[in-house]
Amino acid sequence: MKKVRVGILGCNYMGKMHADCYGRMENVQVVAVCDINEATAEAAAAPFGAKVYTDGKALIEECAPDLLDICLPTFLHKEYAAAAMGKVPYIVIEKPVVRTVEEGEALLALQAQTGTQVGVGHVIRFFKEYEYLKQALDEERYGRLVNLTLRRVSPSPAWDWASWRKDSGKSGGAILDLHIHDIDYMLYALGEPLSVHSVKNTLGEANSYVCTACRYGDFTVSVEGTWFLPACYPFNMYYRAVFENAVLEYDKGKLWKYDSEKGEEIILGTAEAASVSFGNVSELGGYLEELAYFVACAEQGAPITRATLADGVRSLRFIIEHCY
Numbered sequence: 298m299k300k301v302r303v304g305i306l307g308c309n310y311m312g313k314m315h316a317d318c319y320g321r322m323e324n325v326q327v328v329a330v331c332d333i334n335e336a337t338a339e340a341a342a343a344p345f346g347a348k349v350y351t352d353g354k355a356l357i358e359e360c361a362p363d364l365l366d367i368c369l370p371t372f373l374h375k376e377y378a379a380a381a382m383g384k385v386p387y388i389v390i391e392k393p394v395v396r397t398v399e400e401g402e403a404l405l406a407l408q409a410q411t412g413t414q415v416g417v418g419h420v421i422r423f424f425k426e427y428e429y430l431k432q433a434l435d436e437e438r439y440g441r442l443v444n445l446t447l448r449r450v451s452p453s454p455a456w457d458w459a460s461w462r463k464d465s466g467k468s469g470g471a472i473l474d475l476h477i478h479d480i481d482y483m484l485y486a487l488g489e490p491l492s493v494h495s496v497k498n499t500l501g502e503a504n505s506y507v508c509t510a511c512r513y514g515d516f517t518v519s520v521e522g523t524w525f526l527p528a529c530y531p532f533n534m535y536y537r538a539v540f541e542n543a544v545l546e547y548d549k550g551k552l553w554k555y556d557s558e559k560g561e562e563i564i565l566g567t568a569e570a571a572s573v574s575f576g577n578v579s580e581l582g583g584y585l586e587e588l589a590y591f592v593a594c595a596e597q598g599a600p601i602t603r604a605t606l607a608d609g610v611r612s613l614r615f616i617i618e619h620c621y
C-alpha cells in the first residue's frame with residue numbers, strides 16, 4: 298500500500314500532537330518535519346526517521362509531501378499555506394485558519410487558482426460527542442432545540458514559542474484562538490444566527506474573556522470562552538443542549554442524557570482514544586478522527602468537504618465581525 302507522505306511545519310504543542318496521531322495511522326509516512334528550533338524538529342522527526350528542516354519553504358520545495366500539516370503560530374499560517382498552494386495537493390492548517398479576514402480571502406483566491414485541497418483543524422466537529430449532538434439536532438431526535446450552551450475554558454496556555462499567544466496581533470487572543478472552536482461548531486451545526494450580541498473583558502492578557510449570545514428563530518445559543526483562570530484550573534469543554542423532550546450534557550469527557558424519567562450516561566466508544574492523555578487535552582479522539590479524515594482524502598485523491606478552508610474563513614469572519 299502506498300502511504301500518504303506527510304510533512305509537518307511547527308513541532309511544539311500541536312505539531313507534536315499531530316505527529317502522535319500520524320504515528321498511529323498505518324497509511325501515513327511522516328517524511329519531513331520543520332521547526333526553527335532544530336532540537337524541537339529533531340525530537341519530532343526521531344520516531345519516524347523523518348528529514349529535519351528549519352526552513353518550511355525548503356521543506357515544501359525539496360520534499361513536496363502529499364499532505365502538508367501547518368502547526369505554526371497563527372500569524373504565520375497564511376505565508377506558509379500560500380507558499381505551498383499549487384506545490385502540495387493537500388494542506389491541513391490548524392485553527393484559526395489565519396489571523397485576518399484579508400489573509401483568509403487571499404488563501405481562498407489562491408485555492409481557486411491552484412485547486413489545492415485545504416482542511417482546517419476545527420476539531421470539535423470530529424469529537425464523537427459533538428457529532429452525536431449534530432445528528433440529534435438534524436433528526437430532531439429529542440424534539441426541537443430550546444437552547445444550547447457551549448463552553449471552552451482554560452488557563453492561559455503557557456507552552457507557546459516566544460509567548461506569541463500573549464500578543465493579540467499574532468494570535469487574536471482568547472476571542473479568536475479559543476472561542477473560534479465553539480463558534481465554528483455553532484455555525485456548522487446550526488448555520489448563521491438571526492442576531493448576535495457578544496461581550497468581552499480585556500482584563501488580563503490577550504483579551505481574556507468572551508461571551509457570545511445568539512438568537513435563532515425559536516431557540517438561543519450562548520457561547521463562553523476564557524483564558525483568565527489560574528494555572529491549576531482544569532481545562533473544560535462543555536455543552537448543554539436543552540431539547541423539548543430531553544437534555545444532552547457533555548462535561549468532563551462524559552455525555553449524559555436527561556429526560557422526564559431519568560439521567561443516563563451515553564457511551565460512544567471513545568474509551569481507547571480516551572486512554573491517551575496529552576497536555577491539557579484529555580483525549581486524542583477528535584484529533585485522530587480529524588487527521589484520519591484529511592489523510593483519507595489525500596489517499597483517495599478526494600476533495601476535502603468537512604472543515605474546509607471556506608468553513609475556516611467563515612468562522613474567522615464571524616469572530617472578527619461580532620466578537621471584538
Ligand SMILES: NC(=O)c1ccc[n+]([C@@H]2O[C@H](COP(=O)([O-])OP(=O)(O)OC[C@H]3O[C@@H](n4cnc5c(N)ncnc54)[C@H](O)[C@@H]3O)[C@@H](O)[C@H]2O)c1
Pocket residue numbers: 306307308309310311312331332333334337351352353368369370371373391392393418420456457458459461474
Ligand atoms: N485544535 C486545537 O485544539 C489547538 C490547540 C492548540 C493550538 N492550536 C493551534 O495550533 C497552532 C500552533 O499552536 P501551538 O500551541 O502548537 O504553538 P507552539 O508555540 O507550541 O508551537 C509553534 C512552533 O512553531 C515553531 N516556529 C515558529 N516560527 C517558525 C517558523 N517560521 N518556521 C518553523 N517553525 C516555526 C516554534 O519554534 C514552535 O516550536 C496555532 O494556530 C494554534 O491556534 C490548535
